[in-house]
Amino acid sequence: MRVAARIAELPPYLFARIDELKAEARAKGADLIELGIGDPDLPTPAHVVAALEKAARDPRHHQYPSYVGMEAFRRAAAAFYGRRFGVSLDAAREVVALIGSKEGIAHFPMAVVDPGDLVLVPDPGYPVYETWTRFVGGEVHKMPLRRDRGFLPDLAAIPTDVARRARVLWINYPNNPTAALATEAFYGDVVAFARAHDIIVASDLAYSEIYFGEPPRSFLETPGAMDVGIEFHSLSKTYNMTGWRVGWAAGNAMLVGALGKVKTHTDSGCFEAIQLAGVAALEGPQDVVADLRATYRARRDVLCGGLREVGFDIVEPKAAFYTLVACPAGLSSLDFTARLLAEAHVVATPATGFGAAGEGFVRLTLCAPEVRLVEAVRRMAKVAAAFR
């Protein structure tokens, strides 16, 4: 018996070492502050849960759902794009429901990447872009995201032979793990680059509603984007629904259709009661989202303000619920993570978990109550003091 080469060749799971350190600390009775995992700690709004309850009791929703999503759900997603971004979408041809955006991000390479094709992925970046490119036999070209460029990839630095072979370009703003935003000009450059080299743009917009200043744009707002692109969206972060597994992809009809075709051969859609809860989320009161933003903003001020005061170099998050902390001189991302865990009982994620270009940073999340963030700062101050 043996497993497939693609599984055997998967790089070792970096977080395994951190899990070991966490287990050791817990065994010694440590009170760990978990700022490693990007999973909202607050509950799904009550009206969304109520919509699920109602729909779950209705036997009409107990059978296989449509592969591509209920019309009501796709219409609600299209209406959201219209309201929020001024992007007009045909719900029937330009939107497909997903079992969480991760599902669509994973399956998209199956629809558009042939063996040997190159895919451009951000480094650091959400690991699924790379893993599934490799699963379908594609090759990956990493685009480093550097602090001095606002964590935007330098498209001009992509070698011409790479651009010529590339089939897909992944972008993700608001960005995980850097919490950076894209500019309108950058998106314009992306469209021009995609047109020049006949490249598909896959934009991951999972964090669009978690922001601290100007609302983030959708890539699809950019003139010409609908000709070259698809965007992945999710209810997970906007409505604290990570456990529900519901999202959608929208954009160019051929790309959306190709992804839908993969799905007809893969899964049988998302439970209709969950889709109807998603409609309730998108069409119900949006003060819950404003409140959530206010909560993250207060947490950001406590954590980032506090860490800066005690001497850490912080990358101020513009959106999403992450912040990068620069490693004190001489420490790698993994070393710094280990020290935070051992000396402050604070769980961070080394940014190298998202790619080699993340070296020099750890990522902390804002997914913990303010009182815990205050405590995290107090404990991390001691680590900072050791480097003064």
Ligand SMILES: Cc1ncc(COP(=O)(O)O)c(C=O)c1O
């Ligand atoms: C950048 C990014 N994209 C997509 C996802 C997937 O979200 P979901 O599958 O819950 O929609 C995540 C989850 O953490 C993420 O960080």
